[in-house]
Amino acid sequence: MSDSSSKQVAVVTGASSGIGAVYADRLAARGYDLILVARRADRHEALSARLTEAYGAGVETITADLTRDTDLAAVEKVLASDPRVSLLVNNAGVATLKPFAQTTAQEAATQVALNITALTRLTQAVLPAFLAKNSGAIINVASVLSIYTLPVSSVYSGTKGYVLNFSRGLQQELAETGVKVQLVLPAATATEIWDLGGVPLASLDQATVMNAENLVDAALAGFDKGDELTWPSVADEGLVENYEVARVALFAASQNGRPAPRYTAG
């Protein structure tokens, strides 16, 4: 990718498959140059060649394991030093779907390192420049499991709950700036994450599964509308509103400095 290009640059983590590969395609189609980050160089090469051919996009690929500190530091450095970066899609994620009691320490640590630590540090890498120019956007890919748990999702849901709260706090912090943060909450989407995570995609009720193209197109439609939270598969916006109202009311009800009567003797 030539530094002399005047195009803006979008960074997509986890672009070697699934949702991230579709983000890369759609953002190249929108005229961005790209920095793609994942471990599988062969996938990167094929995608990069296709996007350059189809859209004339300049594509830089970084082969990095974002759970490794040295790799993450190298990616941070690239992001922090390229003034053309105007969009970060924190998409790379991993799910190990099994009971916590059967989850190894390494499996838990990997989910935390990728889904939480890498997302946080890459956000920190781009934010100073975004604030300095008072523009830029961060898209954080969370999950409907940010607000819901399954007996096999304690760590994964925990990491995605972090992404939800981290993004919300950041949205509040940046509200008076030109920097935007969109939180995307996909439900089941047809990607490799399921088979890799121990729950075969084929075992899901296929009526509940969206394809990655529809997911990303809906998420980007939400981005274009200025959504802070995008629930791509939720048709009834009233449910989202009710959830917000209940969340805020519950917090407000906690602000009274005394135990609830059900917890006091007599």
Ligand SMILES: NC(=O)c1ccc[n+]([C@@H]2O[C@H](COP(=O)([O-])OP(=O)(O)OC[C@H]3O[C@@H](n4cnc5c(N)ncnc54)[C@H](OP(=O)(O)O)[C@@H]3O)[C@@H](O)[C@H]2O)c1
């Ligand atoms: N699919 C769903 O049902 C669903 C639902 C809700 C949310 N999400 C979220 O959507 C995001 C994308 O997932 P997906 O469904 O598209 O899954 P996917 O097809 O498995 O893609 C995951 C991507 O993350 C990359 N990745 C994994 N480990 C990595 C590491 N250590 N370092 C760098 N990159 C790494 C993978 O590339 P390499 O293997 O080449 O490194 C791949 O490009 C994730 O955050 C996931 O939690 C997915």
